[in-house]
Amino acid sequence: MSEQIGVGILGATGTVGQRFIQLLETHPLFYVKAIGASSRSAGKEYHEAVNWKMTTLIPDSVAKMIVHPCEPEYFEGCKVIFSGLDSSVAGETELAFLEAEFAVFSNAKNHRMNPLVPLIVPIVNPEHFDLIKQQRVEFKKSKGFLVTNANCSTTGLVSALKPLQDAFGPLSKVVVTTMQAISGAGYPGVPSLDILGNVVPYISGEEEKMEEEAAKILGTFSTNHIVDAPLAVSASCNRVAVIDGHTESVFVEFARKPAPSLEEITKVFENYVSEAQKLNCYSAPNKCVVVCKQPDRPQPRLDALLEDGHGVLVGGIRKCNIFDFKFTLLVHNTILGAAGSAIMNAEIAVKKGLV
Numbered sequence: 001m002s003e004q005i006g007v008g009i010l011g012a013t014g015t016v017g018q019r020f021i022q023l024l025e026t027h028p029l030f031y032v033k034a035i036g037a038s039s040r041s042a043g044k045e046y047h048e049a050v051n052w053k054m055t056t057l058i059p060d061s062v063a064k065m066i067v068h069p070c071e072p073e074y075f076e077g078c079k080v081i082f083s084g085l086d087s088s089v090a091g092e093t094e095l096a097f098l099e100a101e102f103a104v105f106s107n108a109k110n111h112r113m114n115p116l117v118p119l120i121v122p123i124v125n126p127e128h129f130d131l132i133k134q135q136r137v138e139f140k141k142s143k144g145f146l147v148t149n150a151n152c153s154t155t156g157l158v159s160a161l162k163p164l165q166d167a168f169g170p171l172s173k174v175v176v177t178t179m180q181a182i183s184g185a186g187y188p189g190v191p192s193l194d195i196l197g198n199v200v201p202y203i204s205g206e207e208e209k210m211e212e213e214a215a216k217i218l219g220t221f222s223t224n225h226i227v228d229a230p231l232a233v234s235a236s237c238n239r240v241a242v243i244d245g246h247t248e249s250v251f252v253e254f255a256r257k258p259a260p261s262l263e264e265i266t267k268v269f270e271n272y273v274s275e276a277q278k279l280n281c282y283s284a285p286n287k288c289v290v291v292c293k294q295p296d297r298p299q300p301r302l303d304a305l306l307e308d309g310h311g312v313l314v315g316g317i318r319k320c321n322i323f324d325f326k327f328t329l330l331v332h333n334t335i336l337g338a339a340g341s342a343i344m345n346a347e348i349a350v351k352k353g354l355v
């Protein structure tokens with residue numbers, strides 16, 4: 001096995017940061033070398049600073065690490081930086097790490113729509129890593145770069161749409177309604193009095209993010225920029241009393257007529273193989289899209305951890321009276337929807353010789 005690569009985690013005490021630490025505990029390629037969070041946590045040992053909510057114990061290798069301020073000087077020797085920072089600070093902090101020539105993989109929304117920043121869902125569009133060459137030219141960097149992964153709901157959506165686009169050509173319209181887990185709001189997130197026995201039909205900025213990110217991710221890399229896919233998305237987003245796993249009802253219209261049959265669509269979902277799998281990435285799922293045959297699946301409590309949370313589950317593939325067809329999908333919001341994607345993106349970057 002090749003030598004392990006030391007990584008730093010910014011926002012290590014948060015919901016996404018904890019997931020990074022959990023997923024990296026047994027990772028063969030990466031090990032946690034340094035961690036950072038806010039001034040509330042800096043200077044403390046990790047186990048004192050964090051309100052640990054994962055279902056596994058804090059790894060011994062991290063528990064006694066000192067939490068640092070999120071400044072590049074504390075992360076010397078880390079070849080990769082994973083950011084699970086709150087968006088109020090992610091923008092500037094991630095740029096400071098890029099400036100210091102780190103390879104930065106961000107979960108935050110701040111830089112996703114920058115035309116020079118690849119927005120990559122690892123099981124969908126790793127070819128967008130080609131944009132880094134142009135990014136390095138424009139940002140005058142030789143080793144460093146900045147890659148973002150997508151909003152968690154967008155991640156689930158594009159993971160299901162990509163196989164369809166590859167097989168049947170452009171999608172013209174997509175309508176999606178989400179039922180999003182509480183963990184998507186970080187910790188402590190939504191107050192229990194607001195969410196228990198309730199549905200909150202508003203998540204600030206979420207619909208706009210889904211509508212614009214999907215076209216960029218499903219777009220194509222051309223010479224030195226990304227050309228958006230010609231796709232109109234209308235999203236409505238809801239917070240529901242689920243802990244982990246975002247469920248989405250999706251309605252799709254193809255540009256091509258006649259539209260493919262439900263059997264053809266199902267086969268394309270089942271047979272989809274991503275570049276992350278072809279590259280043999282450690283975190284790549286066996287199946288990127290798992291088709292649930294039972295009519296009442298996928299369900300977050302039962303299915304969110306299938307494929308270790310690194311794939312997307314689809315079910316209820318059926319005719320739609322208005323669009324061509326409709327289905328339900330489920331994505332694990334803090335694994336494929338956040339830390340898992342960032343880690344898989346970094347694995348791909350290593351395979352591509354970028355790190």
Ligand SMILES: NC(=O)C1=CN([C@@H]2O[C@H](COP(=O)(O)OP(=O)(O)OC[C@H]3O[C@@H](n4cnc5c(N)ncnc54)[C@H](OP(=O)(O)O)[C@@H]3O)[C@@H](O)[C@H]2O)C=CC1
Pocket residue numbers: 010011012013014015016017036037038039040041042070083084085086087089090107108109150151152183184185186187333334337338
């Ligand atoms: N939860 C999810 O499902 C998803 C989240 N994301 C994105 O990932 C990022 C993290 O989300 P999440 O983990 O849920 O959020 P949390 O609120 O749980 O965690 C935020 C982290 O940021 C740190 N932080 C806050 N303020 C500062 C500061 N001024 N300087 C340095 N560090 C700071 C916190 O440290 P401290 O503990 O010291 O306050 C904590 O480690 C966000 O940008 C979010 O939008 C993306 C996709 C999915």
